[in-house]
Amino acid sequence: xxxxxxxxxxxxxxxxxxxxxxxxxxxxxxxxxxxxxxxxxxxxxxxxxxxxxxxxxxxxxxxxxxxxxxxxxxxxxxxxxxxxxxxxxxxxxxxxxxxxxxxxxxxxxxxxxxxxxxxxxxxxxxxxxxxxxxxxxxxxxxxxxxxxxxxxxxxxxxxxxxxxxxxxxxxxxxxxxxxx
Numbered sequence: 264x265x266x267x268x269x270x271x272x273x274x275x276x277x278x279x280x281x282x283x284x285x286x287x288x289x290x291x292x293x294x295x296x297x298x299x300x301x302x303x304x305x306x307x308x309x310x311x312x313x314x315x316x317x318x319x320x321x322x323x324x325x326x327x328x329x330x331x332x333x334x335x336x337x338x339x340x341x342x343x344x345x346x347x348x349x350x351x352x353x354x355x356x357x358x359x360x361x362x363x364x365x366x367x368x369x370x371x372x373x374x375x376x377x378x379x380x381x382x383x384x385x386x387x388x389x390x391x392x393x394x395x396x397x398x399x400x401x402x403x404x405x406x407x408x409x410x411x412x413x414x415x416x417x418x419x420x421x422x423x424x425x426x427x428x429x430x431x432x433x434x435x436x437x438x439x440x441x442x443x
Contacts, residue, residue, distance in 0.1 A: 286411020308397025314379025337434030
């Protein structure tokens with residue numbers, strides 16, 4: 264039980280960081296918190312299942328490019344947020360739009376797919392693992408949105424700039440972890 268909770272916490276840290284940044288950018292704190300938390304939790308639960316189904320045959324391919332995929336997706340969205348910060352200084356930026364949310368959910372859950380590949384090698388209750396990972400990510404992301412929303416009032420127009428920088432930093436961190 265402790266191992267799966269620690270694994271779930273580790274997998275949800277990228278989601279937490281992104282949700283914190285998104286929370287700083289939104290007006291509707293509860294509806295956005297639920298939407299982001301659900302999306303992040305759902306993808307964090309589904310991606311290990313996908314990895315589990317894929318099994319050994321694609322492990323080398325996925326492990327070899329997952330960091331590049333996350334780097335490019337997070338980098339592009341981060342750059343867009345930075346660009347938007349200079350164009351829409353006093354407007355609410357919809358960084359939790361459907362399109363952005365899907366890409367952010369995918370980018371922050373690619374590592375969960377690789378973890379799912381490892382599940383194929385051990386005898387576990389896969390559905391218990393998936394539910395735990397999804398719920399932990401949901402709750403952590405929900406709290407991050409609320410926290411980010413409160414912090415966002417301090418940042419005002421800088422929230423999008425900071426949020427974009429955080430996404431780029433996470434993308435670079437993921438890339439460096441795999442290259443070094």
